[in-house]
Amino acid sequence: MKFFIDDLPILFPYPKIYPEQYAYMCDVKKCIDVGGNGVLEMPSGTGKTIALLALSVAYQMYYPEHRKIIYCSRTMSEIEKALIELEKLMDYRAKELGHVENFRGLGLTSRKNLCLHPVVGKEKKGTVVDEMCRRLTNGQLGEKVRAGEANADELCSWHEKLYEKDPANLIPPGVYSFQQLLDYCKQEGTCPYFTVRRMMPLCNIVIYSYHYIIDPKVAVRVSKDLSKDSIVIFDEAHNIDNVCIEALSMDIDEDMLQRATRGANDLSRKVDQVKKVDSSRLQDEYEKLVAGLRESDMLKESEEPFMENPILPSDVLQEAIPGSIRRAEHFISFMKRFIEYLKTRMKVLHVISETPTSFLQHLKQLTYIDRKPLRFCSERLSMLVRTLEVSDIEEFTSLKDIATFATLVSTYENGFMLILEPYETENATVPNPILRFTCMDASIAIKPVFDRFPSVVITSGTISPLDMYPRMLNFDTVVQESYAMTLDRRAFLPLIVTKGSDQVAISSRFEIRNDPSVVRNYGTLLMEFVKITPDGMVVFFPSYLYMESIISMWQGMGILDEVWKYKLILVETPDAQETALALETYRKACLNGRGAVLLSVARGKVSEGIDFDHYYGRTVLMIGIPFQYTESRILKARLEFLRDNYQIRENDFLSFDAMRHAAQCLGRVLRGKDDYGVMVLADRRFLRKRSQLPKWIAQGLLDANVNLSTDMAIAAAKKFLRTAAQPLNPKDQEKGVSVWNIEQLQSYQKQQKKINDANGLNDADSMSDNMDVTSENDSNKDDHKNDLNNNEKSTADVIQTTA
Numbered sequence: 001m002k003f004f005i006d007d008l009p010i011l012f013p014y015p016k017i018y019p020e021q022y023a024y025m026c027d028v029k030k031c032i033d034v035g036g037n038g039v040l041e042m043p044s045g046t047g048k049t050i051a052l053l054a055l056s057v058a059y060q061m062y063y064p065e066h067r068k069i070i071y072c073s074r075t076m077s078e079i080e081k082a083l084i085e086l087e088k089l090m091d092y093r094a095k096e097l098g099h100v101e102n103f104r105g106l107g108l109t110s111r112k113n114l115c116l117h118p119v120v121g122k123e124k125k126g127t128v129v130d131e132m133c134r135r136l137t138n139g140q141l142g143e144k145v146r147a148g149e150a151n152a153d154e155l156c157s158w159h160e161k162l163y164e165k166d167p168a169n170l171i172p173p174g175v176y177s178f179q180q181l182l183d184y185c186k187q188e189g190t191c192p193y194f195t196v197r198r199m200m201p202l203c204n205i206v207i208y209s210y211h212y213i214i215d216p217k218v219a220v221r222v223s224k225d226l227s228k229d230s231i232v233i234f235d236e237a238h239n240i241d242n243v244c245i246e247a248l249s250m251d252i253d254e255d256m257l258q259r260a261t262r263g264a265n266d267l268s269r270k271v272d273q274v275k276k277v278d279s280s281r282l283q284d285e286y287e288k289l290v291a292g293l294r295e296s297d298m299l300k301e302s303e304e305p306f307m308e309n310p311i312l313p314s315d316v317l318q319e320a321i322p323g324s325i326r327r328a329e330h331f332i333s334f335m336k337r338f339i340e341y342l343k344t345r346m347k348v349l350h351v352i353s354e355t356p357t358s359f360l361q362h363l364k365q366l367t368y369i370d371r372k373p374l375r376f377c378s379e380r381l382s383m384l385v386r387t388l389e390v391s392d393i394e395e396f397t398s399l400k401d402i403a404t405f406a407t408l409v410s411t412y413e414n415g416f417m418l419i420l421e422p423y424e425t426e427n428a429t430v431p432n433p434i435l436r437f438t439c440m441d442a443s444i445a446i447k448p449v450f451d452r453f454p455s456v457v458i459t460s461g462t463i464s465p466l467d468m469y470p471r472m473l474n475f476d477t478v479v480q481e482s483y484a485m486t487l488d489r490r491a492f493l494p495l496i497v498t499k500g501s502d503q504v505a506i507s508s509r510f511e512i513r514n515d516p517s518v519v520r521n522y523g524t525l526l527m528e529f530v531k532i533t534p535d536g537m538v539v540f541f542p543s544y545l546y547m548e549s550i551i552s553m554w555q556g557m558g559i560l561d562e563v564w565k566y567k568l569i570l571v572e573t574p575d576a577q578e579t580a581l582a583l584e585t586y587r588k589a590c591l592n593g594r595g596a597v598l599l600s601v602a603r604g605k606v607s608e609g610i611d612f613d614h615y616y617g618r619t620v621l622m623i624g625i626p627f628q629y630t631e632s633r634i635l636k637a638r639l640e641f642l643r644d645n646y647q648i649r650e651n652d653f654l655s656f657d658a659m660r661h662a663a664q665c666l667g668r669v670l671r672g673k674d675d676y677g678v679m680v681l682a683d684r685r686f687l688r689k690r691s692q693l694p695k696w697i698a699q700g701l702l703d704a705n706v707n708l709s710t711d712m713a714i715a716a717a718k719k720f721l722r723t724a725a726q727p728l729n730p731k732d733q734e735k736g737v738s739v740w741n742i743e744q745l746q747s748y749q750k751q752q753k754k755i756n757d758a759n760g761l762n763d764a765d766s767m768s769d770n771m772d773v774t775s776e777n778d779s780n781k782d783d784h785k786n787d788l789n790n791n792e793k794s795t796a797d798v799i800q801t802t803a
């Protein structure tokens, strides 16, 4: 279908468009036009991806600036999905335009997923693959090989092959899904990972994970050459604040310190060896440092440093490396002293929470280590590894982590905290200390993105309340919208169940969550829903610990035996492979008619990106509200920070966070307009939190369907499932309610134009007013009284799951 938004011709690869897609595209265009940021919440399964791609590609190809598109998503499967949609779009454009455009669209994922090396590619851990690859692509070694001084076998041939190709055309124009990229590179004998990395400045669109643009350690290497007028899109951005925080946080444990000591000793031995064989190398490095040269001045173009500076480029000191760490042996003993200091700090048996400033003061008192040289630790270590021409860099991973920590702790002050936890759990008696350097301010890591790129669109199916993101991430918006879902039939049935059939209130509140009557009522709810749900059903718990305890209680009550009669029971575990196996079995059981119920946790892998479309998910049951573990010290520190600095109250944040994850779980079962499903919110407290649901879910929640008991919910769901299972009437679609053909779209546009002319507005402006779109400001005026008391203690592993 071809249509215009203002003067921009859009080629849309489907014969029909959903009204919300059109409204969404108008708003995205508005953001790009005025060079501002947008926060947009679009219902699940309403074709957000293709709407974003169709609009941004049209924009890029039509206007002379040809602004590059940076599309960031969350998981590899989502990136792959976007690449496939992009391919579909470009095929359609070629058909409509009568020629294939000169367009290159590539996706980037980690080396682990793209490596073709027969040995490295088999490694399971991403960090190991990265380190091994760095050794095989070492720029210094490459030079020696080319000069005939080293054996070519020590390098990766897939990487070396790239040097034989035209650097401006390592891969011909086109859109490549990951599979197509791998196939092409296999055929050419080139490395897919570096093909994409090197072609990024020449791509029209790059689709990759947020980390590549947010995490300074990666962004400086991968995204530094992207042009400044690029259009940046963060899709599935409901967790973006956590990604920002993780980028600048790190944990140190005793094992890491031991390995760092070994690394420092090895490095020391290497220095001695080099001194004996070729002392001029170290002297040369020293002289360069005295002359004020920095690592960036010494690296050759094709060379990558051993480690990137973990801090934001704007925070890197533009000064010479301090004299005290210029000599290799001085630097190593400096690092050793720092590691020993950390080891003594770890011996404390009570929790310590301190600011970076007080940590540095204490460090100085005990060891005379100054802040300044600490700031240069990561760069200095990277230079030394280069000078020593070390190739077994895996040995120094922990030392690298300690250098990263040194640089971070000495650079950042506000918005950061150090928390030393001597015991893993509250009841543990054997110490297992962890020193956590935690960032509490998500706006720090994302600031360079907002500073550098004029248009940043943050979007997801669940980011209510929308004004929370601009506050937490500290940016201004030009558009902030939440779209309702247009439907020509009821496609989903949200139900709030607050009590069992015996009228006992149900809730996962800490005080009552293990009460046998509550557990039994939750069990009965599950049992009854299992009986009436066809095929697949997904159940979400607030945490692994609660899930385990409730499952064992259900087992004792005979509930699981009853469930078993109707469906296969599968459970998500923290182990990714086990969960993948459970999911595979689940799908098989849904396909062959046995039906299955998957017990999983909110914030877990299943809730964050697995789609249960059609018969894979007809009911989603949310047992309790997935609040974070409020006793976590990191969370407490962050809450305090948000309150003091961004005036976000603790309870507002906790309930926003819980509800975004609950909504994310609910959205799993509705994957398109022809899909249907029941969404059960089983907790008394959902009554008060109702207004915090995304607009599209709240819109489907009728007053008659809140505050239900189990039997009432079952009656409502039974009726709904019976009606929704009837075949779709194609005539319904022709009414122009939930889909528009071109005539319906044009007639809508004409009507809009008339209204606009009368009001003196432009098309896009009025779209929101007429599309049942709300500004979040008025949809979330909820009172969040006494919430802290109600917030629950779940488990620390919820936090781990999130990480």
Ligand SMILES: Nc1ncnc2c1ncn2[C@@H]1O[C@H](COP(=O)(O)OP(=O)(O)OP(=O)(O)O)[C@@H](O)[C@H]1O
Binding pocket: 014, 015, 016, 017, 018, 021, 042, 043, 044, 045, 046, 047, 048, 049, 050, 460, 461, 667, 671, 672
């Ligand atoms: N106008 C349309 N007509 C028919 N199918 C469409 C249309 N737009 C999108 N689709 C299809 O609908 C499906 C769902 O789209 P998509 O996965 O992009 O949804 P989404 O909004 O990104 O969902 P989520 O954000 O929850 O992942 C896709 O298979 C897509 O190809």
Ligand code: SF4
Binding pocket: 111, 114, 115, 116, 117, 120, 121, 132, 133, 134, 136, 137, 156, 157, 158, 159, 191, 192, 193, 194
């Ligand atoms: S260069 Fe490419 S193929 Fe070679 S080890 Fe690294 S990721 Fe693997």
